Amino acid sequence: MNERLRCIVVDDEEGAHLVLHHYIKDIKKLDLKASFYHPVEAMDYMYDHEVDLIFLDINMPGLNGLEMLRALSNPPLVILTTAYKEYALESYEYRVVDYLVKPFDIRRFMSAIDNVFSRYPSVKPTILDHPVVLATAAASSVVVKVDGDFVRIMCKDIIYIQSWGNYVKIFTTSGSFVSSLTTAEMEQKLDKDLFMRIHKSHIVSLERVSKISGGSAELDSGEKLPIGSTYRRELLLYFQK
Structure with missing residues (x-):
């Protein structure tokens, strides 16, 4: 496992990309490799590149997020980012670590990230730079x-x-x-x-x-x-x- 977790964002909304990019950039142990607006583009990228974590929307035109996960033979860890709550139970058939319902704030985002790091003790940060992160870690x-x-x-x-x-x-x-x-x-x-x-x-x-x-x-x-x-x-x- 690399020292930093390689992640991608898959979402058809520009606003979601902006929010996730803003949150991810403050986490030194996350390495945002690419962003995609369609699952097919993301899958094409993953055929040639190693990915540890996907920030994945569910409702997207054409192939949706859960259909993308079904199509992957060995999906990485996933944090779902969606405006719809009703898919939560179905999502846990896959390697879904957390389920973020839009709009979510930095505290909720960091709770999901902490769940991810718990799967990879070797990359779990010992010091988190953002003061909000520290508050979240204490309120898991x-x-x-x-x-x-x-x-x-x-x-x-x-x-x-x-x-x-x-x-x-x-x-x-x-x-x-x-x-x-x-x-x-x-x-x-x-x-x-x-x-x-x-x-x-x-x-x-x-x-x-x-x-x-x-x-x-x-x-x-x-x-x-x-x-x-x-x-x-x-x-x-x-x-x-």
Whole structure:
């Protein structure tokens, strides 16, 4: 992996290009290689050039963004940038890291970028130049679909996540939310330094774990969660640091 992530913008709106170019230029670990107004042009470029990340619109004339992803045999990571919320669930069939609904500001953009860097620890910046970026890093969040709406949940408020049939139930300091995501999809959204899969059906906030006893993890609330045998060693290693 290169020291900088090679990215492209694919959007049919001039305004979207201007906004993304403005945000990207302040991130030293992003290298904007090209911009395209049509997916076919972007695909033609990608046949001859390595790309790590695409900023991709969905609704475009001719071939739309999701159709472009279906046509790629091995798409890079993707941040979707769209004015339409209804494609969010379908988009997670691909390597979509985040879903930015237009218009989005620098704080929301940086939250998506932080999700990208979490996939590439070797290029994750140690110092971010923009003061707004620092505020965003301290206020990391995830967006999930709950009862047809998109809800932003602050990661610091998440206690644990439990598999709930074909859904996940997210337990937070302010209540619980049921979302139509798999446990694996939810795990990909979370910072691996702060959250850990401790069972096939449980992900826990590490700072909430106060005690490991036998086959269970006791939380600071007194609640006990099961620890799967395949996850126990990693959890013990974390607490022995």
